[in-house]
Amino acid sequence: MRMLTQTGRSRLLVLGFGDGSLARELAAPGVLPPGAEFTVCDADPDRVRAVLDTDPNGQPCLPDWADPDGRRHLLVDASPHALFLLLALSGYGTDTAVIMQNPTAHQSPGPSSNALRDLRRLLASARRQPIPEKPAPAPPVLAAILHPQEPALDEFFAQTPAWARQWVVTWDAPEIPEEAARLADAHSCALIRHIARPLNGDFAAQRNACLDAVDGGHVLFLDGDERLDAASWALIPRLAAMDIAGWHLPRRTLYPDADHCKVGYGLWPDMQLRLLRVDPGVRFERPVHERAAGLTGPTAIAPAVSIIHLSRLLKSPELLSAKLAVFDRAGSGVRHRLAKEYPTLSCSLLDDIAASWHDAVLVLGSDHA
Incomplete structure (x- = not known):
């Protein structure tokens, strides 16, 4: 007292x-x-x-x-x-x-x-820092590593914001899958550069293939079962205007319905380092649960930019189990299993608590980069 x-x-x-x-x-x-x-x-x-x-x-x-x-x-x-x-x-x-x-x-x-x-x-x-009103001169490139059979590819590319200048997509395939690529092109308002590269159990290599196709600036990675809402999309070019090397975006896995998400025991905020400044030497490491290395400068958390993870709503338990089996084969003995139930929280509670963070971010110290 x-x-x-x-x-x-x-x-x-x-x-x-x-x-x-x-x-x-x-x-x-x-x-x-x-x-x-x-x-x-x-x-x-x-x-x-x-x-x-x-x-x-x-x-x-x-x-x-x-x-x-x-x-x-x-x-x-x-x-x-x-x-x-x-x-x-x-x-x-x-x-x-x-x-x-x-x-x-x-x-x-x-x-x-x-x-x-x-x-x-x-x-x-951590320190609070305001988000500039003016966006970066060049908006980030959007990037994704996708399987041709990813559910709801049309919805994934339909979320492309008007400010986007390009997608770079690395497909898990020996050749560019014509049908999936055509579907993507039809629903994206930005041009798409298609790359074909079999996954071979190495997710980091797939992301690095995207990085190799990006000529500087910033890149935002999303997976096929992830979405951003309109307010989050609007913040991305403004975040890219800040002197930050990488952005951690909290991810919500919706479960068991669209109004609730997994929470507790690290299931939230499930920080994803997805918005990166493409400096020389930035690469992804580890075949599974890959991490970005070589960042030069501070990292930050954008609390108001939540990645909405739809895996439990878009994919059947069989498809999810098959994906986890891929993780198992690439993960050096780490086993991945679906639980029968998870603790959850109403998404509206997280919306309410993040409402005051649409104009600010949390910049982390170097020992927490």
Whole structure:
């Protein structure tokens, strides 16, 4: 409380839930300064569930001190990136909040304590920066690596924005698939450069084939089961005007319907580094779950530009299992499996929290690039 008073800040972030006693004390009348709020944050859902009461169905209940619509919050997720983005979108940072470890939460070494440590570093490294109104002189090239049998190719290319100057598409085929290429050309308002290259279990090589066809500037990668909404498309040329080497775009996997997305345990924000400045030496590495390397300069998160991932809505379980089998063969022993169910959240809640970020981004420190 002294720290809140001395700094004049209105937010307190407590790292670690412990037995819940500290949160109850903070929520007592007259403890917090007028107008102040606090969030208790933890990265071990199982440990927090063990402390909380449960309803008749065995589901955890929010503690009586928590007020999701007010100034007292409990935030729990195993993913430090999910914790970081939710807190940052809600205005928590080292310049706006007092961040303290809960002295009653004894953090033993392990994934949850590491996650809270990473969360603190992320909050310390990020800074809010406005998005310029003027777009880049040359808009980004759009790029995709596609299979000729990708569902809804017409819808994928129909989303092409009016500002787009070119698509570069690398097809998983020995020759350019005439029917798929014709469908793409018919639905895109931008010219498409078609490249044929069998996948051979190497997704990074497919993306690098696209990069080789881009003559400088910026490139935006999308997969065939991904979409951007109109507001996100409008922001892309403005992001390219900033001195940023790469952009992490949060991805929402819609499930089980178009109004909900997977969340928790790293299922969101599922950061995708997809908007890149094509500097010399920028290449993708790793055959599967590929990553961009060779970036020269800072990276940033564009919270208002969400990639909408339609894989669970467009593809049958059989098609998804076949795709995961391709990942297995390319992934050096890593096994990929579909779960029978996933935790989900209403997309409207994420829309609401991102609404104030259509004019700003989060620039990350070099140690989190």
